[in-house]
Amino acid sequence: MADGTTKTRKKQWWRYRWMYLMMLPGIIYLIINNYIPMAGLIIAFKKIDFRKGILQSPWNGLNNFKYLFATKDAFIITRNTILYNLAFIVLITVTSVAVAIMLAEINNKLALSLFQGSLLIPYIVSYVVVSYLGFAFMGSSGFLNKTVLPALGLDPVNWYLETGPWIFILPLVNNWKNIGYASVIYMATIVGFDSSIYEAASIDGASYWQKVTRLTIPLLKPTIITMVMLSIGRIFYSDFGLFYQVPQNSGAILATTNVIDTYVYRGLLERSDVAMSSAAGFYQAIVGFIVVFAANKLVQKISPEDALF
Amino acid sequence: MKKLKAYKVIILICLILLSLAAVVPFILLVISSLTEEATLMRNGYSFFPEVWSTAAYAYLFEHSSQIFRAYGISIFVTVVGTAAGLLITLLLAYPLADPEMPGRKVINFLLFFTMLFNGGLVPTYIMYTSYFGMKNNILSLIIPNLLVKAFYVILARSYFQNSIPKEIMESARIDGAGEIRIFKDIVFPLSKPIVTTLLLFIGLGYWNDWNNGLVYLTDPKLYSIQNVLNDMIRSIQFLSTNSGVISTTTLPSNGVRMAIAVVCTLPVLIAYPFLQKGFVKGIVMGGVKG
Secondary structure, three states: OHHHHHHHHHHHHHHOHHHHHHHHHHHHHHHHHHHHHHHHHHHHHEOOOOOOHHHHOOEOOOHHHHHHHHOHHHHHHHHHHHHHHHHHHHHHHHHHHHHHHHHOOOOOHHHHHHHHHHHHHHHHOOHHHHHHHHHHHHOOOOHHHHHHHHHOOOOOOOOOOOOOOHHHHHHHHHHHHHHHHHHHHHHHHHHOOOHHHHHHHHHOOOOHHHHHHHHHHHHHHHHHHHHHHHHHHOOOOOOHHHHHHOOOOOHHHHHHHOOHHHHHHHHHHOOOOHHHHHHHHHHHHHHHHHHHHHHHHHHHHHOHHHOOO | OOOOOHHHHHHHHHHHHHHHHHHHHHHHHHHHHOEOHHHHHHHOOOOOOOOEOOHHHHHHHHOOHHHHHHHHHHHHHHHHHHHHHHHHHHHHHHHHOOOOOOOHHHHHHHHHHHHHOOOOHHHHHHHHHHHHOOOOOHHHHOOOOOOOOHHHHHHHHHHHHHHOOHHHHHHHHHOOOOHHHHHHHHHHHHHHHHHHHHHHHHHHHHHHOOHHHHHHOOOHHHOOHHHHHHHHHHHHHHHHHOOOOOOHHHOOOHHHHHHHHHHHHHHHHHHHHHHHHHHHHHHHHHHHHO
16 A cells, blocks of 8 residues: 555656756755855854855854954944935825825826836936945936036035935935835725725715725725835845945945945955854844744745745 | 916926936946047036047957947846746746645745845855855856746736636646746746746846955956956055056056947937836836835
8 A cells, every 4th residue: 555655756756857857957956046045144153264265264152143243333324224224105195105006096097007108217327326326326426416406506415425314315215216116006096996995985975085095095005015015025135236336335334335245245355354254144134034934934924925935 | 278288397397307318328438438548537527528439339349359249248147047947937937827836935935034034145145155156157147046036936926826717727727737837838928927027137246246256356368347346446546545646557448438428328228218118017017116
């Protein structure tokens, strides 16, 4: 009997042999690109010696972490990463829901595609190009310094050397770049709503504003909660391009622009401080994983089909 | 009844302003690339320059060897990366859509786990440079992180699961067609929507990528157009913080930099109106998980 089942199982595997062959390149890629680096996280506990490689380098206990958390940087990058992400989540949710609700009122197809198309343009360009756009506005002879500020009677600002303005610039740029994408998702949900409830509300004499606040927003709630939870799951990660390119890697404003991702990059490739960099990377991977896991558990409860697992 | 309601007017005004805000920075970029250099230095970046000039573009075409080379590398990387990435993604997704394949659960988990946890930059960098020779290798613009993304595999898998009738594959199997032939001749031609979506997103990802070049390349000969742009803005930064240390003549003027940024974005902006519909569909398809 047992012999029979192993035989059929074997047969089953054999029947799928071509399927396994098809998957092989993808699986090999995932092992190399994703799984080996996971194992490579152990370098955070080593005194890395490039000549000896990851495995042969001597162990260093928790020293890398001790060094990292003894610096001010550990606190600054954690604070910046989390606070910026929170600001981004609030701002993008409010604005993209508003834009989606407005777009849903546009019945003219051409107008709709013009609005939607324009709002999506920032999303399809790279952050290098965005840093050029930023430079045209904020450079020493940029539009702000040469046209806007003089018109308001203000002195020019050295945008790339002043820490203060960045707590507003970064959320603004992030919102500018991503509002199109987020509003497409919300709008797709709104378009799917049953129009008969809206007709019924109109017959009952509901105003437009009442329909938005009493129907659209409550109906959008599950989507909003899911999107927010998924973003909260990523709260320990940030968009490297936004924080590296837009401030143009300026050292003077790190207090308000440095996040974990940029810190890890600079440690590895600019300061050759692999110890700190690998410790910060390990810290991000572990805490990041816990947060993603918890956030997804919550999404699973609220809206199972949107959860990652 | 016929007159436009007040709220509609407010909505229209808001949307017009927001759309302008999205587009205006690009207009400033284009105009500054068409502004005479002296005017640009004197009056700053402006929407209404005193003196227009195409000198930046003329300069670009005269000194175009690096730009053309970088452009060629961008095109090569985008074409090869997108084709290879798409193929590997589809080949991984298609078997996973079969609910009876043994081992399916394990592979699905391995795939999905990569979205929750990753080793990050340091181990990835050390692995690719010390064991795969990726430092200053053109393959570094194609392979690390960009080639196959779990999210795209999952999108393709659910397309195969939900949009391709099982009966067609079954009858082909009964007729004695092999799995690879079924995929090639039956499934693939029925998968146009997902293929278009993936082509768009993977292709855009490659064209826009500068991250791999930043990490793995130090040799400017291998730079993609994005890396050339990235390199130039660094030198502006260097100039503004160390003014006077190096002579400005060795660096292209502001107008030229802006012109290169325009040339780099142009293919995307020209293709965009034709792709917009597919792009919006793709975002909706990816839904909230994007």
